[in-house]
Amino acid sequence: MNQPSGNKLPHVTTRRMLDMKERGEKIAMLTGYDYTMARILDRSGVDAILVGDSASNVFAGHNTTLPITVDEMIYHAKAVVRGAQAETSRAMVIVDMPFMSYQLSPEDAVRNAGKIMKEHECDAVKMEGGKVIAEAVKRITDIGIPVMGHLGLMPQSIYKYGSYKVRAMEEEEARQLMEDAKIIEEAGAFAIVLEKIPSKLAGEVSRSLTIPTIGIGAGSECDGQVLVINDMLGLSTDFRPRFVRRYADLSTVIEQAVKSYVEDVRSNSFPSEDESY
Ligand code: KIV
Numbered sequence: 590m591n592q593p594s595g596n597k598l599p600h601v602t603t604r605r606m607l608d609m610k611e612r613g614e615k616i617a618m619l620t621g622y623d624y625t626m627a628r629i630l631d632r633s634g635v636d637a638i639l640v641g642d643s644a645s646n647v648f649a650g651h652n653t654t655l656p657i658t659v660d661e662m663i664y665h666a667k668a669v670v671r672g673a674q675a676e677t678s679r680a681m682v683i684v685d686m687p688f689m690s691y692q693l694s695p696e697d698a699v700r701n702a703g704k705i706m707k708e709h710e711c712d713a714v715k716m717e718g719g720k721v722i723a724e725a726v727k728r729i730t731d732i733g734i735p736v737m738g739h740l741g742l743m744p745q746s747i748y749k750y751g752s753y754k755v756r757a758m759e760e761e762e763a764r765q766l767m768e769d770a771k772i773i774e775e776a777g778a779f780a781i782v783l784e785k786i787p788s789k790l791a792g793e794v795s796r797s798l799t800i801p802t803i804g805i806g807a808g809s810e811c812d813g814q815v816l817v818i819n820d821m822l823g824l825s826t827d828f829r830p831r832f833v834r835r836y837a838d839l840s841t842v843i844e845q846a847v848k849s850y851v852e853d854v855r856s857n858s859f860p861s862e863d864e865s866y
Contacts, residue, residue: 600681601679603713609812610812616801620816621640627672659686666684669711686714691722695725717746741786757786
């Protein structure tokens with residue numbers, strides 16, 4: 590049975606994130622997709638857990654984030670919220686709106702954001718895009734749902750880009766990104782993820798906004814950082830971009846543990862008398 594911890598802490602809110610930016614305190618966010626990991630993340634002190642649509646890659650094994658559905662995101666989100674609530678309940682939980690859940694019309698976007706918020710107690714949704722989704726961001730925030738934006742490399746547009754290379758290297762794209770960041774802030778977003786853009790540009794965007802920026806592959810001048818949990822723990826072995834710092838090599842640890850188990854079962858040294866009834 591899962592045992593809830595009794596040590597509750599003040600929950601990180603959108604207001605707290607803005608205060609952190611004002612005070613120059615960096616925001617630490619990681620992705621999470623399941624109950625067990627969410628418990629570990631919350632009790633380790635992350636400020637926010639992003640239920641990323643990267644679940645499509647690292648959980649379901651798809652090549653892109655495009656196939657994951659609203660219902661699948663809700664399944665992951667429910668597990669993460671339960672995990673964080675079982676620990677200190679401090680971490681904010683933000684859920685990615687998947688591809689085609691907000692691009693058709695602002696009405697459709699509101700309906701899907703509402704469904705995501707209603708089916709579990711998460712804190713906010715995240716959406717990729719600039720000007721083209723501004724109306725949807727405004728409508729969603731107007732009805733009380735906090736929105737985190739996402740600019741730079743937007744994985745839901747991978748077929749348009751044709752590669753995962755660094756974005757906004759050219760002046761025109763950098764100018765467009767600066768403008769989009771302003772538009773998304775004005776539409777009501779409480780924070781913006783900046784993915785895989787030059788550090789200098791990320792610094793300029795961060796200084797030009799009152800809301801925090803959370804970088805991934807965007808250098809140290811962002812107001813916070815996010816990494817995909819499977820990458821930083823070394824669970825994914827075939828994805829090694831230079832912006833990922835590996836804090837552990839869990840793939841090797843798990844492989845060695847499983848090999849030992851297989852050996853013990855085959856040699857009949859597991860279970861021992863102490864491990865039997
Ligand atoms: O889905 C995801 O994991 C993300 C992060 C890369 C920011 O959007």
